[in-house]
Each structure stands twice: as structure tokens, then as C-alpha cells.
Amino acid sequence: TFDFDFKFQQGFQGRYTFPTGLFINGEFVDSVDKETIDVVNPATGAVIATVSAGNEKDVDIAVQAATKAYKSSWGLKVSGLERGKLLFKLADLIERDVEEISCIEVLNVGKPYLATRHRETIGASNYIRYFAGLAGKLHGKTVEIDESIMAYTRYEPLGVVGAIIPWNFPLFLLVWKLAPALAAGNAIIIKPSEITPLTTLRLCKLFNEAGFPPGVVNVITGTGQAAGAAITKHMGIAKVSFTGSTAAGRHVMSSASSSNLKSVSLELGGKSPSLVFDDADLEQAVRWTAAGIFTNAGQMCYGGSRIYVQEGIYDKFLESFLAFVQKSKVGDPWDSSTTYGPQVSQAQMDRVLDYIDIGKKEGAVLARGGFRVGDLGYYIEPTVFTEVKQDMRIMKEEIFGPVVALAKFKNEEDVLEMANGTMYGLAAAVFTKDVTRAIKMSNELEAGTVWVNMTLRLQPSMPFGGYKESGIGHDLGEEALRSYYNLKSVHINL
Numbered sequence: 001t002f003d004f005d006f007k008f009q010q011g012f013q014g015r016y017t018f019p020t021g022l023f024i025n026g027e028f029v030d031s032v033d034k035e036t037i038d039v040v041n042p043a044t045g046a047v048i049a050t051v052s053a054g055n056e057k058d059v060d061i062a063v064q065a066a067t068k069a070y071k072s073s074w075g076l077k078v079s080g081l082e083r084g085k086l087l088f089k090l091a092d093l094i095e096r097d098v099e100e101i102s103c104i105e106v107l108n109v110g111k112p113y114l115a116t117r118h119r120e121t122i123g124a125s126n127y128i129r130y131f132a133g134l135a136g137k138l139h140g141k142t143v144e145i146d147e148s149i150m151a152y153t154r155y156e157p158l159g160v161v162g163a164i165i166p167w168n169f170p171l172f173l174l175v176w177k178l179a180p181a182l183a184a185g186n187a188i189i190i191k192p193s194e195i196t197p198l199t200t201l202r203l204c205k206l207f208n209e210a211g212f213p214p215g216v217v218n219v220i221t222g223t224g225q226a227a228g229a230a231i232t233k234h235m236g237i238a239k240v241s242f243t244g245s246t247a248a249g250r251h252v253m254s255s256a257s258s259s260n261l262k263s264v265s266l267e268l269g270g271k272s273p274s275l276v277f278d279d280a281d282l283e284q285a286v287r288w289t290a291a292g293i294f295t296n297a298g299q300m301c302y303g304g305s306r307i308y309v310q311e312g313i314y315d316k317f318l319e320s321f322l323a324f325v326q327k328s329k330v331g332d333p334w335d336s337s338t339t340y341g342p343q344v345s346q347a348q349m350d351r352v353l354d355y356i357d358i359g360k361k362e363g364a365v366l367a368r369g370g371f372r373v374g375d376l377g378y379y380i381e382p383t384v385f386t387e388v389k390q391d392m393r394i395m396k397e398e399i400f401g402p403v404v405a406l407a408k409f410k411n412e413e414d415v416l417e418m419a420n421g422t423m424y425g426l427a428a429a430v431f432t433k434d435v436t437r438a439i440k441m442s443n444e445l446e447a448g449t450v451w452v453n454m455t456l457r458l459q460p461s462m463p464f465g466g467y468k469e470s471g472i473g474h475d476l477g478e479e480a481l482r483s484y485y486n487l488k489s490v491h492i493n494l
């Protein structure tokens, strides 16, 4: 059981209690082997809950329950309209419990409360509503062949799908997979990150309250190596939708291919560039590029961790950028003036500090930050490196923390080569007032998402996915919904 009685300085208080077993067939149960994992509050380092460490045996039980539910009371047995209604109900229930859910997310991930409440919890409800509205609205087509043959296509749910979620946006990224999977009529096995399972567990009672038949939604907490790997190789799972690191994504794909060739969608890492041209609106470019890297303590797959600035504006940009970052406040997630909170774990903080050392050793100039803040919790000061060369590790590798690498460029060709010069291709941003240049750059950038004169903004209706080693397939948009279906072609001899 998660049982937390809390009172913080900013007037936040409450007592939140909910079960923390595995959620299978609409009920909380113990894992077969009764192993557990401690869950930590990264703002303090304190253990706040203990959850089940599920494994292969538990995943198998969940898949059996999901298969039974899919065949008896879900899938094509329930109309799209009905599935949509349940999803709308779930969205309303999340909004009803917005305060509790947001507080739990803050306790577990260390995110600032206000942003979590508005962007992530309310955001999650709205993203669910997008897919709720689309449920049952993807139709096949009839195809004219000739007098003697009629043909048509139809979309059919896949059956049981798996969703493996990272720790940086535990609730928000969960609904990116949950909502289209259910809208299409699949049953689902969810594996949250072992570091941040709490909001997913809190949602379980809402799945029941919304009216999803038992077994349609199941949650197996546990590590990637045990529970995650069991999902990727289970013969009864038709698709695995994964968000996480590129390294783990490789395992997911090879395990899927060596088991039942289940389809995979992989949303992986990034090293996204922001290109600031001489003619950019300086204030706008500074504000968005800073938000693009420091939001969520830099723990964003699409974080703008490389900033390329054209020669003519470079000095002014750097001065304004450093002054802007100087005003950011790293600290207490409950304080409304906080820009960002701690890194999610000790291991993650250590990893980021290691990269800062690497940057210094490689000869980049540390223009500000570069150190841990305090000794309680896992806070890191916003860190800016300048004069970063293309071949330095801090310019090529995903750091996943509040660390940004700046470099100068001369012209469009020059910056395109630098921006496209990594194995990643998740997102990119262009800052310019020249519309032609903005479109040309957007076309040439090797990235699944391009922002012009902004960063970070996403829409449930816009597909999100990576080029190159940032992933395969898409979350969000109609494209994501389609990926949760089989497409059947029917030929009829008249």
C-alpha cells in the first residue's frame, strides 16, 4: 500500500492511500515471487513506497487475463462509441482527482507542482479525449475491382498489446499509448518505469470506476530486465509500444523479432538541435531555447540540448541566454517560483555530473553551472557549455539533464551539417524571421518534429516519432491509432 501523509511548506497537505500490488484482471494481487522495489522521492532521497517487482510469471498471468477479456468482453464486441465513452469517463475521473494525481507525480518524479498539474495531468485527460473522440472512426475502404470481384478493407484490433513507459513523464507518456490502444479495442499490459510507478498504480482504481471490463487494462510493475523483457518476448502479445533509451530499444526490437515477430513502436533518445539565425527575435529565441533544455530538469527526449547560433548574433545571444538562465530557480517542487526540481534518481544525477566532467576534460568552456545543488535530493545547477566541438561527447551523446552545448555557425549549409550530424533525429528547432529559410530548414533537418520560433509544444493530433536511431513508428495522431490495428483486405467473388 502507498500511504503518504504529507504537509509541505507551501500549504500542500494530504493523505493519499492506494494499493501497490500488480493490477491484473481488475484487482490488485501480489507478484508470484513476492519480490519488491523501493520507490524514492528524488527531492529528498527518502523511500516513499514499496511496489511489487513483477516478472515473467506475472506477465504471463496478466496476458492470460487480458486475452480472455479481449475475447469475451472487449475488442470487436464493444462498439467504438462505447469504447470512446469509457475513455471520456476516464479523462473526467483523472481531472476530478487532478490534485491527488499531480501530488503523487510530484512526490515520485520531483517535478514542479503547477506545471505538472496543468501540462501533464490535465494534459493527459485532454490527450485521452482526443483518442476517445476518434474511437470507432477509422474506417476501411471499398475498392472497385471489376464486375465479378468486390473488395474492401477493415481495421481490426491487434488483441493484447504491451506498453513500456520511462520515468520522465510517467503519466503523460502512459496515456500516449493507453488511449489509442484502448480506442482501437485492444487489451493492454502496462509496465511503468521501476523508478516512477506510482501515478500508474493510482490510475488503476479509475480504470475500474470508468467501467473498463476486468482484464482490459493490466499493470505489471517491475524492472526492465524482468517485467519489461517478459513483455517483449511474450508470444501472446501482438505489439509492444516502447518509450525509453535507444540502448533498451535495441533489446526490445531484437526480443520482439526472436519471439513472435510482434510489431514494435520505439520512441527513443534524442540530441535535438536548436538553430538560431542572425535575423531571429533574440528575446523569443532565448526564452524558448532555455525552456527547451531546462524544463523537467533537462529530462526530455526532445530536449534542445544543442544550440547553434549564427556568428552575427552569437555574442548577444550568449549574454542574454546566460542572464536568462541566471534567473532560473532550481529547487523545491512545491514552490510556485521553481523552474525545475531534482534529477529523478541518484544514478541519473551521477550520470549527468559525469557528463559535465567529460565536457570539461574534452576542453569545452563551462560558461555557468556544472555542479550539484545542496546535498539533500538530486539537484543540478543549469549548466551551459560553449565552444563545444562537433566531435565532443557532450555534443553527440544524450545527457538527459540540465546541460546544454552551444556552438557558432556561419551559414545554412554549415549548420545543417552540424545539426544532422548525430545518430539521433527526434526533434529540432529553427529561429528566424525569414519564412522561406524556416521552411527550407524544416525540410532539410533530419528530425521527426520541427518547431519554428518555439520548442517543446506538442499536440495530440500531431504524430510524434523519431528519424534515424530516435525510433520507429509514432505516438499520437491518427497515425498512432492506426498502428494499434491489423488491416484486413477482403476479396469477394460475386
Ligand code: NAD
Pocket (backbone or CB within 6 Å): 164, 165, 166, 167, 168, 169, 173, 191, 192, 193, 194, 222, 223, 224, 225, 227, 228, 229, 232, 243, 244, 245, 246, 247, 248, 249, 251, 252, 266, 267, 268, 269, 270, 300, 301, 302, 398, 400, 426, 466, 470, 471
Ligand atoms: P530506459 O530505456 O532505461 O527505460 C525505459 C523503460 O524500459 C523502463 O520502463 C524500463 O524498465 C524498461 N526497460 C529497460 N530495459 C528494458 C529491456 N531490456 N526490455 C524491456 N524493457 C526495458 O529509459 P529511462 O531511463 O526510463 O528514460 C530515459 C530515456 O527515455 C532517454 O533515453 C529518453 O530520451 C527516452 N525517452 C524517449 C521519449 C520519446 O518519446 N522518444 C520520451 C521520453 C523518454
